[in-house]
Amino acid sequence: MEHERIIQTQNLSKFYGPHMALENLNLDIKKGATGLLGPNGAGKSTFLKTILGLIQATSGDGTVLGHDIRTEGAAIRSRIGYMPEYDALNPEMDAINQVRYSGELLGMNPIVALQRAHASLQYVGLGEQRYREIKSFSTGMKQATKLACAIIHDPELIIADEPSNGLDATAREFMITTLINTVKQGDRSVLMASHLMDDVERVCDDIVLLHKGKLAAQGRIEDLKAIDREIEIHVWGGASKLEAAMIQQGMKVRREGRVMRIAHDSDELTSNILRCAAKVGAQIRRMHEYEASLEDLFLVIMENLGYEVKTSEDLFKHPIHARKVDAPGHMGGGAS
Ligand SMILES: Nc1ncnc2c1ncn2[C@@H]1O[C@H](COP(=O)(O)OP(=O)(O)O)[C@@H](O)[C@H]1O
Ligand SMILES: [Mg+2]
Incomplete structure (x- = not known):
């Protein structure tokens, strides 16, 4: 169903000690492909870990595929595929065993996990390299292995944290194409955190834009672009x-x-x-x-929030200090 909601949060907040990483997020993410955008430190990774039940929310509520993020983290993690931002791989293992192992951690029996590991590695383009040790892999091959681990149980939702970060052009193209195919042909949903606008624009129809832990904008990319015609x-x-x-x-x-x-x-x-x-x-x-690009849109939103930014690259390199933080209501924020 087109408007099926897969992730919702109500007033979700997360503090690390006194530091506010997420503030009162009210999000509504539908089936399909959604990009989670924002500069470094915006709270993207924190948001993903919070909705997966890997870290506890300080306050507020949420559900993923109908499961409560506070009490049903294990159920959520068994139904989704999570590709974490940082290396989650064992360099000493060969790819096939690494992927099989991630299936066993999800409770699959070893024979099924092995069969699925072969299929997953084939899907991410590592069929030929599956018996090689991960320490011999390029960054692109490691990212592909992480994706294979995430999809071993054929989840309906894949949550990927910076899937194309650090990849060369060929590996990046392959990763993006694989994600697009997963959504378009596989009828799966993808939530990808990224600071690469072009990649998000190619994969996603919707975006959630975070800035300093707050919601700066959410909605269909096409609709949001209407503010910048x-x-x-x-x-x-x-x-x-x-x-x-x-x-x-x-x-x-x-x-x-x-x-x-x-x-x-x-x-x-x-x-x-x-x-x-x-x-x-x-x-x-x-x-x-x-025809504005997502990059143009991003700059306009930032300008409307009261920031002087030349390019998104500037912003990602040098996180800026908060001045005015709430987005206008029509962009999904709380200000008028
Ligand atoms: N474990 C942690 N302890 C303390 N502060 C953290 C921790 N993880 C993240 N932060 C802080 O929370 C904010 C959001 O971080 P993060 O979610 O990693 O942002 P993003 O993924 O958008 O770059 C940053 O200011 C970061 O320094
Ligand atoms: Mg991050």
């Missing part, structure tokens, strides 16, 4: 004059040479742009709706 124009002669005229009319213009993008905040925008061009004698060669 722009018209792009390519101008031949008189670009500077046109830019000045549009700004004078109160339009929000971003310009790079002959290409300008104007915030699409009124139905009359295109005719207003054409009127300005006619007045100053500028030639518009192309005009179209600009």
